Amino acid sequence: MQTDQQARNPLEARFMRYVQVDTQSDPTSPSCPSTEKQKDLGAMLATELRDMGLSDAHLDDFGYVYATLPGNSGKKVPVICFCSHMDTSPDSPGAGVKPLIHRNYDGRDLMLPDDPAVVIRESAHPDLRAQHGNDIITASGLTLLGADNKAGIAAIMEALSFLVEHSELKHGTIRVLFTPDEEIGRGVDQVDMQKLAADFGYTIDGETLGSIEDETFSADGAVLKIAGVSSHPGFAKGKMENAMQILAEVLTTLPKDRLRPEVTESKEGFIHPVSIKGEVEQAEAHFILRDFDDTLLEAHGKLLRETVESVMRNYPASTHTLEIRPQYRNMKNVLDRFPHVVAYGEEAISRSGIEVKKRSIRGGTDGSRLSFMGLPCPNIFAGEHAFHSRQEWVSVQDMQKAAEVIVNLAQIWEERS
Numbered sequence: 149m150q151t152d153q154q155a156r157n158p159l160e161a162r163f164m165r166y167v168q169v170d171t172q173s174d175p176t177s178p179s180c181p182s183t184e185k186q187k188d189l190g191a192m193l194a195t196e197l198r199d200m201g202l203s204d205a206h207l208d209d210f211g212y213v214y215a216t217l218p219g220n221s222g223k224k225v226p227v228i229c230f231c232s233h234m235d236t237s238p239d240s241p242g243a244g245v246k247p248l249i250h251r252n253y254d255g256r257d258l259m260l261p262d263d264p265a266v267v268i269r270e271s272a273h274p275d276l277r278a279q280h281g282n283d284i285i286t287a288s289g290l291t292l293l294g295a296d297n298k299a300g301i302a303a304i305m306e307a308l309s310f311l312v313e314h315s316e317l318k319h320g321t322i323r324v325l326f327t328p329d330e331e332i333g334r335g336v337d338q339v340d341m342q343k344l345a346a347d348f349g350y351t352i353d354g355e356t357l358g359s360i361e362d363e364t365f366s367a368d369g370a371v372l373k374i375a376g377v378s379s380h381p382g383f384a385k386g387k388m389e390n391a392m393q394i395l396a397e398v399l400t401t402l403p404k405d406r407l408r409p410e411v412t413e414s415k416e417g418f419i420h421p422v423s424i425k426g427e428v429e430q431a432e433a434h435f436i437l438r439d440f441d442d443t444l445l446e447a448h449g450k451l452l453r454e455t456v457e458s459v460m461r462n463y464p465a466s467t468h469t470l471e472i473r474p475q476y477r478n479m480k481n482v483l484d485r486f487p488h489v490v491a492y493g494e495e496a497i498s499r500s501g502i503e504v505k506k507r508s509i510r511g512g513t514d515g516s517r518l519s520f521m522g523l524p525c526p527n528i529f530a531g532e533h534a535f536h537s538r539q540e541w542v543s544v545q546d547m548q549k550a551a552e553v554i555v556n557l558a559q560i561w562e563e564r565s
Contacts, residue, residue: 151251167245169185193207212326219320227347233353236294243291245294247293252282254280257269261289292536308324320565322558350525360490360506365440365509367436367438374395374466374468375467377466392427394459407448419437496528499560500553
């Protein structure tokens with residue numbers, strides 16, 4: 149099994165080029181985009197799109213890339229948008245990505261040279277079993293790879309290039325949208341829907357070959373702030389109410405055998421503390437609440453509130469606030485009203501000779517919010533795996549199939565119109 153850094157085809161070259169641009173988003177930044185460096189990739193993509201012939205391609209002030217491939221059909225075809233996000237997760241290092249191509253994968257452990265402790269094993273990554281003979285791209289061990297979601301970007305760019313070169317393939321108008329800040333839940337905050345002017349869309353941000361996802365979590369965020377009572381610790385008896393310990397009591401009072409990410413799967417939701425900070429007088433925790441069922445999501449919020457209030461009754465001199473805000477909702481609530489959007493996606497996958505794997509996402513995509521903004525938008529595979537980690541990997545052949553599915557979709561929408 150040979151390892152190299154040299155691309156052998158245009159899609160590989162695109163992907164290798166994109167992942168070397170640091171585009172990590174920053175949840176602590178209030179700006180849009182949250183990091184200016186995301187615009188470095190946006191500018192690169194806009195230039196490549198214009199060079200491809202999409203003359204209106206541009207990067208706006210908020211870090212979004214828009215472009216149009218005009219239709220070549222005599223029919224009135226709905227305008228279709230293909231969308232991927234440019235940012236990478238802040239959960240693992242993202243600067244200085246060195247992509248490596250492991251040619252003709254044969255099932256052996258993938259050793260990442262810059263950190264021998266980072267090993268990608270088939271036993272821990274079952275989807276690798278379907279990759280024997282394929283070419284696997286990883287980072288070098290010190291960073292994430294960025295296949296989430298630069299694999300989707302590369303697939304869209306490859307598909308557009310193919311459609312431009314093969315004008316005999318009939319299609320309607322295609323819009324391209326590349327977004328910043330998806331990884332921090334703000335990927336469509338500043339999308340100009342009038343400029344986009346699309347009827348339906350597909351995010352290319354899924355995992356396993358053949359997967360199409362029409363359902364996501366519904367999501368809320370919660371912020372709990374506790375104001376305790378400070379006192380000199382030597383004279384604190386009967387006076388101090390330590391905000392950090394109150395917060396700790398809230399966390400340990402929440403269910404331990406359910407409603408935690410580490411003990412849930414499939415359609416089970418959770419209440420998940422993602423960050424805490426504090427001192428004796430003040431403590432604060434941020435939570436994410438998730439479920440596929442909006443009624444159950446509401447119940448999770450109620451349980452969190454009741455738990456906090458129950459604990460706080462033991463600390464009469466302390467006060468608290470708990471704010472629960474909606475983040476996004478299950479896109480299935482919208483997509484069920486437009487079943488042909490998902491059906492065309494399934495057909496496009498089948499035309500590529502791939503088994504369709506219809507799934508639900510234990511998470512969200514830009515498509516979750518875009519669906520509720522008037523752009524019904526399921527999610528299609530890009531081939532990315534083990535995202536947000538230094539073990540992230542993608543198959544070249546899966547990215548090629550994703551590009552093929554995009555081309556198929558463009559043709560199917562024209563044929564059905």
